[in-house]
Amino acid sequence: MPERQITYAEALREAQHQMLAEFPNLVVMGLGVPDPGGVFGSTKDLHKDFPTRALDLPLSEEANAGVANGMALTGMRVINVHQRVDFLLVCANQIVNHSAKWRYMFGSEAAMPVVYRAVIGRGWGQGAQHSQSLHSLFAHIPGFSVVMPATAGDAKGLLIQAVRAGQPCLVLEHRNLYGIKGEVPEKPYATPFGKARLVREGRHATAVAVSQMVAEAEKAAEILAKEGVELEILDARSIRPLDEEAILASVRKTGALVACDTSWAFCGFSAELAALVAEKAFRDLKAPVARVALPPIPTPSGPVLEAAYYPNALTIAAETRRILGRRGEAPSVSITNERSQRESW
């Protein structure tokens, strides 16, 4: 019998519902958590079953994150929800200076159960301040984990792991993935941090992708397969801790790395991947590292500029050919461009 299929948003909601039931001390809180939309459906109606623990908050990001820290120190578990990643910068003081450091700084091994959830925006002219993908920035900080689910199944599993682990972390979701469906077991389950997911096997190059770029890498692999190039795809899904072992094993096998990120290249996650293979798999590399990332400018809002801004499967295919020294062929599968997708704001 086929597994049950639900959307990424429904998977997030189910994870929180199950965790609220599992942990009587868990609070899910953020602006709009109990509102009719329920943060794009991800918190919809939680307050009906858990009226005292699915809480709305004022637009005070720093105080809210500080409240989360104070609760976490006094016997509660917290999920603090943000509708855009960009807003995390307003409470970066509480995240970076307090959540991430508190237990180390006070010589304690105790739990600090604060989970931040935030959504990467994309499309429909979200613009420069509603579309940033800031995983590299937060993953830079010791004491803080960052995960990025690319599938409905991982949306549930990684969020459950985040709650159960009881340590400060950020679950970065992607708005474009909210509507995708995937196999999601009904019972609660945890997907461990620091374990990459093998999406597709291949011999010629390794694409390490995250979040929405995993789907683009899969499309690129289809294009390349028709040209006789086998692209192996790993969904990193956990930025910190990073599954170095799986990435290195794959690169040792293929000899080539194409890092596919949802953010910028400079000092970014793709740079970390390049550093990793340069440090630990240098002699296995048969080609220079390629990085597929955003151009080094803020996100433009107009649809034409926006479509040109985001790299896609064609970019990944072209970069793979480039480092392997192969000539390109005309794409034989159609690529859905940004404007023809059904979009939402």
Next chain:
Amino acid sequence: MHEDLYRRMLLLRLAEEKVAALYPQQEMRSPVHLYIGQEAVAAGVCANLKTTDYALGSHRSHGSYLAQGGSLKAMFAELYGRRDGCAAGRGGSMHMVDESVGFLGTSALVGGTIPMAVGAAWSARLRGTDAVAACFFGDAAVEEGVFTESLNLAALHRLPVLFVCENNLYATCTPLAPRQPAAAAEIRRRGEPFGIPGVRVDGNDVLAVHEAAATAVARARKGEGPTLLECMTYRWKGHVGPDADTHLGYRSQVELDL
């Protein structure tokens, strides 16, 4: 009660005088922000708290830590960067902690623990305990946006919080005048828009602090919400380090002697 208050203040004073005396040996390799002159505030407030309550402090928190019952030995060990320090030698002077007495910790980011106290108070409410949370901060912390955000949240949910402002008139070397408008000179009134009662007391009068804090704690425990306590006090030592700092010229010996 008088003896208890006196003992707490004396402990704070003697401990910090010892820190100041030993500091020039350069064995305590941690920036110390001394509380000398402000003892009545922490002593008067903490005498009203139980070890099942919560207290959080700032970078200048030897006083509130000791007044709440934090271990003296662990504090000195921490100043020396030792493993048996209250923060295992990882924190230093700006990171006092003793959860066994409800002293949850301190932050070197001005105002950083104010929302955490609100969270601790909210947590106490959600877990059905009658604990209250006190947060100690200076007059500059009210300039941080998070202070006002925290007042808003505490008032909104009538949370059992004591906002304790230790108004010592200076932020490092900068007096109040270039930092806050004269019209807002009474920090106690910052809670008024939120309906938070504000009380200004002589922070050098331990009995006055004790009485004001007793009222605030009783209100909080009864579920009547937060109080903003402004304690007018004075920092005898420099912003950081064991010495007076009149040589810097921002305040005079005459002012210090007043």
